[in-house]
Amino acid sequence: MSADPIIPDDDALPPGLAAIEADVIGRLDREQGHWRARPVALRALQVGLPGLAIIVMAALLLPAGRGISTSVVLAGVASLLALVGVAVAPRRPGLGERMAQFATAVALVAFAVELRPMVPGPGTLGVGCLSMTGIMALVVSALTMASLAASGLPLRVWHRVGLATAAVLGSAMAVWHHCAAETVVHVMVGHVVGPVLVGVVLVVVPWCRRRRPR
Amino acid sequence: MTAVPSDEDLMDRYCAGDAAAFSALFRRYVRRLVRFVTPYVGPAQAEDCVQQTFLKVHTARGSFRVGARVAPWLFAIARHQALDHLRSAPRRREIHDGDDHAGRVAVDGPVRDPRLDAAVRAAIATLPDDQRDVVALHWLGGLSFPEVAHVVGATHEAVRARATRAYTTLRPRLGPLAIELQLPGGPA
Numbered sequence: 369m370s371a372d373p374i375i376p377d378d379d380a381l382p383p384g385l386a387a388i389e390a391d392v393i394g395r396l397d398r399e400q401g402h403w404r405a406r407p408v409a410l411r412a413l414q415v416g417l418p419g420l421a422i423i424v425m426a427a428l429l430l431p432a433g434r435g436i437s438t439s440v441v442l443a444g445v446a447s448l449l450a451l452v453g454v455a456v457a458p459r460r461p462g463l464g465e466r467m468a469q470f471a472t473a474v475a476l477v478a479f480a481v482e483l484r485p486m487v488p489g490p491g492t493l494g495v496g497c498l499s500m501t502g503i504m505a506l507v508v509s510a511l512t513m514a515s516l517a518a519s520g521l522p523l524r525v526w527h528r529v530g531l532a533t534a535a536v537l538g539s540a541m542a543v544w545h546h547c548a549a550e551t552v553v554h555v556m557v558g559h560v561v562g563p564v565l566v567g568v569v570l571v572v573v574p575w576c577r578r579r580r581p582r
Numbered sequence: 583m584t585a586v587p588s589d590e591d592l593m594d595r596y597c598a599g600d601a602a603a604f605s606a607l608f609r610r611y612v613r614r615l616v617r618f619v620t621p622y623v624g625p626a627q628a629e630d631c632v633q634q635t636f637l638k639v640h641t642a643r644g645s646f647r648v649g650a651r652v653a654p655w656l657f658a659i660a661r662h663q664a665l666d667h668l669r670s671a672p673r674r675r676e677i678h679d680g681d682d683h684a685g686r687v688a689v690d691g692p693v694r695d696p697r698l699d700a701a702v703r704a705a706i707a708t709l710p711d712d713q714r715d716v717v718a719l720h721w722l723g724g725l726s727f728p729e730v731a732h733v734v735g736a737t738h739e740a741v742r743a744r745a746t747r748a749y750t751t752l753r754p755r756l757g758p759l760a761i762e763l764q765l766p767g768g769p770a
Contacts, residue, residue: 381609381612384629385612385613385616385629385632388608388612388629388632388633388636389604389605389608389609389612391633391637392604392608392636392637392640393601393604393605395640396596396599396601396604396640397601399599400598400599401599403599404599458598458599459598460594460598461597461598461648462593462594462597462648462649463594465648466648519599520599521597521599521644522597522643522645523644524644524645524646524647524648526648
């Protein structure tokens with residue numbers, strides 16, 4: 369019946385139960401079979417594109433000659449972890465979720481560290497930094513969502529959170545390094561609270577669209 | 583020697599689109615699920631009920647939490663499906679009490695003889711709903727008490743107490759069959 373060692377050949381099912389099994393397998397093939405049928409190179413490209421986008425935008429924004437702060441390093445680690453988690457999700461959903469959970473914890477530490485050097489005083493509102501973070505996060509998020517949608521993976525909450533973490537922290541990493549402002553309002557609005565809200569929107573909006581009755 | 587994958591590993595692979603993993607999971611549980619829903623919906627409807635259960639499992643596989651146990655999740659869906667089945671046809675409970683065994687699927691389990699099966703179903707049907715849930719999940723479904731507690735949303739202690747009362751009630755009703763069918767004695 370099957371060459372798979374986990375299914376004994378002598379484990380014959382009565383016709384009624386075999387029909388149920390075949391029905392679900394047919395659904396699985398229709399929903400996710402096209403992803404597995406794609407060449408490995410194409411699948412790798414799809415899941416690698418978001419990572420490439422983060423590297424390109426970081427290279428464009430990182431100025432030369434500046435030391436790298438702890439928050440930037442943590443943001444980079446969180447983004448990379450989350451991105452790898454999202455990338456492995458079509459093959460290992462559980463592992464992807466665990467990586468997303470860990471990446472989110474690292475991301476929270478990164479945000480906390482970014483708050484640390486705040487100083488009182490006049491400064492810009494941080495709209496520029498927020499806009500840059502948001503736009504780049506949307507680009508990365510769209511690319512990642514496209515690759516996940518192509519996989520047919522039934523997205524779970526932590527997959528969405530991982531996706532948002534990768535996109536927002538990857539963008540924030542570049543912006544934080546580019547911007548030396550340390551005033552309270554600028555850091556709060558442009559570097560921390562704003563990007564967190566962007567992440568929340570990236571998690572919640574696709575979820576609401578999925579639940580909207582047709 | 584190939585290690586036997588856990589339910590959770592199979593569920594992960596199933597969610598990733600692996601049909602072989604779904605088959606393995608399906609074959610591990612389908613007979614237990616048929617046994618479990620039979621006291622609720624009757625043997626003639628059990629197969630339909632299990633089919634609906636697996637379709638719901640398939641639809642809801644994206645909501646399966648990483649780290650959660652598969653068995654209580656499956657049985658919780660089956661239990662909801664069986665109760666929905668009863669609600670959608672209020673008279674089905676009386677109907678299945680009198681139906682025959684034509685068309686029923688053959689399942690392994692504590693009760694393989696149709697005559698004994700009918701006696702067990704009749705005895706379980708007389709239990710209060712909360713005790714019937716526990717007996718169906720523990721004895722027919724093969725779940726542990728912690729797993730039963732998870733499915734019915736009660737504490738471990740409450741489930742053990744219900745099981746004790748249920749098995750105490752069932753033992754005289756089944757008479758000699760209780761020994762033949764290896765009716766659990768309940769918690770020690």
